[in-house]
Amino acid sequence: MAAKKRAETMAENREKLIAAARKAFARKGFAAASMDELTAEAGLTRGALYHNFGDKRGLLAAVVNRIDGEMAARARAIGARRDDPWEGLLAEAEAYIEMALEPEVQRIVLLDGPAFLGDPSQWPSQNQCLVATQELVERLVASGFLKPVDPEAAARLLSGTALNAALWIAASEKPAEILPKAVEAFRVLATGLLAPAGAK
Amino acid sequence: MAAKKRAETMAENREKLIAAARKAFARKGFAAASMDELTAEAGLTRGALYHNFGDKRGLLAAVVNRIDGEMAARARAIGARRDDPWEGLLAEAEAYIEMALEPEVQRIVLLDGPAFLGDPSQWPSQNQCLVATQELVERLVASGFLKPVDPEAAARLLSGTALNAALWIAASEKPAEILPKAVEAFRVLATGLLAPAGAK
DNA sequence: TTATTTAACATACACACCGTATGTCAAAAC
DNA sequence: GTTTTGACATACGGTGTGTATGTTAAATAA
Numbered sequence: 001m002a003a004k005k006r007a008e009t010m011a012e013n014r015e016k017l018i019a020a021a022r023k024a025f026a027r028k029g030f031a032a033a034s035m036d037e038l039t040a041e042a043g044l045t046r047g048a049l050y051h052n053f054g055d056k057r058g059l060l061a062a063v064v065n066r067i068d069g070e071m072a073a074r075a076r077a078i079g080a081r082r083d084d085p086w087e088g089l090l091a092e093a094e095a096y097i098e099m100a101l102e103p104e105v106q107r108i109v110l111l112d113g114p115a116f117l118g119d120p121s122q123w124p125s126q127n128q129c130l131v132a133t134q135e136l137v138e139r140l141v142a143s144g145f146l147k148p149v150d151p152e153a154a155a156r157l158l159s160g161t162a163l164n165a166a167l168w169i170a171a172s173e174k175p176a177e178i179l180p181k182a183v184e185a186f187r188v189l190a191t192g193l194l195a196p197a198g199a200k
Numbered sequence: 201m202a203a204k205k206r207a208e209t210m211a212e213n214r215e216k217l218i219a220a221a222r223k224a225f226a227r228k229g230f231a232a233a234s235m236d237e238l239t240a241e242a243g244l245t246r247g248a249l250y251h252n253f254g255d256k257r258g259l260l261a262a263v264v265n266r267i268d269g270e271m272a273a274r275a276r277a278i279g280a281r282r283d284d285p286w287e288g289l290l291a292e293a294e295a296y297i298e299m300a301l302e303p304e305v306q307r308i309v310l311l312d313g314p315a316f317l318g319d320p321s322q323w324p325s326q327n328q329c330l331v332a333t334q335e336l337v338e339r340l341v342a343s344g345f346l347k348p349v350d351p352e353a354a355a356r357l358l359s360g361t362a363l364n365a366a367l368w369i370a371a372s373e374k375p376a377e378i379l380p381k382a383v384e385a386f387r388v389l390a391t392g393l394l395a396p397a398g399a400k
Numbered sequence: 401t402t403a404t405t406t407a408a409c410a411t412a413c414a415c416a417c418c419g420t421a422t423g424t425c426a427a428a429a430c
Numbered sequence: 431g432t433t434t435t436g437a438c439a440t441a442c443g444g445t446g447t448g449t450a451t452g453t454t455a456a457a458t459a460a
Contacts, residue, residue: 004456006407006408006455006456009298009408010408010409013212013408013409020457029315031315033405034445034446034447035446035447035448036445036446036447037424040256044409044410045409045410045411046408046410046448047408047409047410047448048408048410050409050448050449051407051408051409052408055448056448057448057449062356091215101295103326109315110313112315112444113387114311114315114367115229115231115312115314115316116229116231116315117312117316119367119368119370121368121371134367139286147388149384149385149388150381150384150385152381152384153382153384154388155379156364156365156382156385156388157361157364157382157385157386157389158370158389160361160364160365160367160368161357161360161361161362161364161389162362163360163362163364164356164357164363165316165356165357165360167319167360168319168321168356168360171318171319171321171322172319178364181350181352181353182353182356182357183355184349184350185349185350185353185354185356185357186357187359188347188354188391188392188393189354189357189358189389189392189393190393191392192380192388192390192393193388193389193390193392194392195343204429206426206428206436206437209437209451210437210438213437215440218422223436233418234416234418235417235418235419236416236417236418244438244439245438245439245440246419246439247437247439247440248416248437248438248439250418250419250420250438251436251438252437252438255418255419256418256419
């Protein structure tokens with residue numbers, strides 16, 4: 001065996017570093033995580049890190065991008081299971097809320113990400129999610145199911161509300177008790193978008 | 201003149217440090233701000249800082265507490281100007297949205313605060329904004345004007361939605377164009393809380 | 401196959417920063 | 431007037447990031 005191609009081992013090393021960074025960032029937070037420890041746990045040194053990611057923020061960006069992509073895929077899959085588009089939208093948002101129970105998501109994506117990388121809506125991965133829900137809102141508005149709101153604004157506030165609900169849950173001592181209340185409140189708020197019955 | 205009392209100069213120094221920290225944190229972010237520069241600009245040294253605030257996080261906590269208090273006071277004053285409690289609530293939330301346009305608020309309270317101090321609702325300042333809106337929601341629910349939602353959940357998501365709208369606006373290139381769309385979408389979402397007409 | 405180049409990564413170093421331990425001096429207490 | 435307190439300055443150690451330099455194995459060319 002062996003006969004490792006060069007690009008192959010490089011990809012493996014990137015994988016190792018991202019995996020180690022996920023654990024370290026989730027446990028210690030981005031600022032307190034040491035790059036020496038990170039790379040040591042991955043069986044490498046800081047040299048590999050700076051060569052692959054440029055600097056510490058570059059590594060964070062890669063990790064955030066990875067997790068965010070996974071979240072989007074999961075949420076989309078859940079939303080797609082519903083026949084009714086509106087219920088699909090709600091299910092997708094609720095999936096996001098529940099994902100924030102995971103410490104990795106909470107610490108890295110919801111807290112350190114915005115603080116060190118800037119506005120999430122400018123992230124490549126987040127954009128996909130936003131664009132998707134925005135298109136869905138556009139369709140629902142065009143069909144008269146929703147009030148004639150600005151689709152971009154509605155999509156952003158919806159996802160932002162879900163995000164905040166997630167943060168609340170994640171920070172509480174008894175997430176299991178909070179979760180249903182948060183989901184219920186989210187649904188109530190979301191109904192504000194619905195067109196009055198019979199408006200067509 | 202002169203004859204400064206001891207406690208007096210100490211209070212002045214705390215004031216100077218908090219003021220310098222506000223500027224530095226807002227411009228560089230908490231992590232990148234240097235305590236040496238901070239204290240030098242205030243005409244003091246790190247000795248004063250550690251004596252007064254314990255450590256770097258202690259200083260951030262003091263700054264956040266200060267700004268948070270100012271925000272609560274401003275929002276409450278604006279909300280109190282309305283006769284209708286529901287309109288007062290909306291006005292208060294919109295005031296928050298606009299306040300988040302200020303870099304100090306956005307950077308320190310909305311980004312670095314949660315990242316380095318933890319969940320806002322557990323801050324010593326107890327996030328006065330949240331407490332205030334929660335009480336208002338409780339009254340409106342009791343009077344039957346709103347659906348019987350959980351007041352804490354409703355208040356959390358309302359303020360969270362306002363917060364997110366503010367972040368969106370602040371990050372955009374043309375805030376002036378976005379602001380009305382964000383406010384409108386916020387109002388639409390908020391109407392989801394209203395009890396059906398004629399429900400008493 | 402052998403020589404040469406490339407580049408992925410390791411090693412070594414310089415600099416900045418936080419936190420603490422110690423020192424100093426003016427104001428308060430007696 | 432002497433002593434004591436404590437608010438703040440100074441000095442030091444440890445840690446961590448980023449960069450400059452070195453090394454070696456894979457890729458390329460002769």
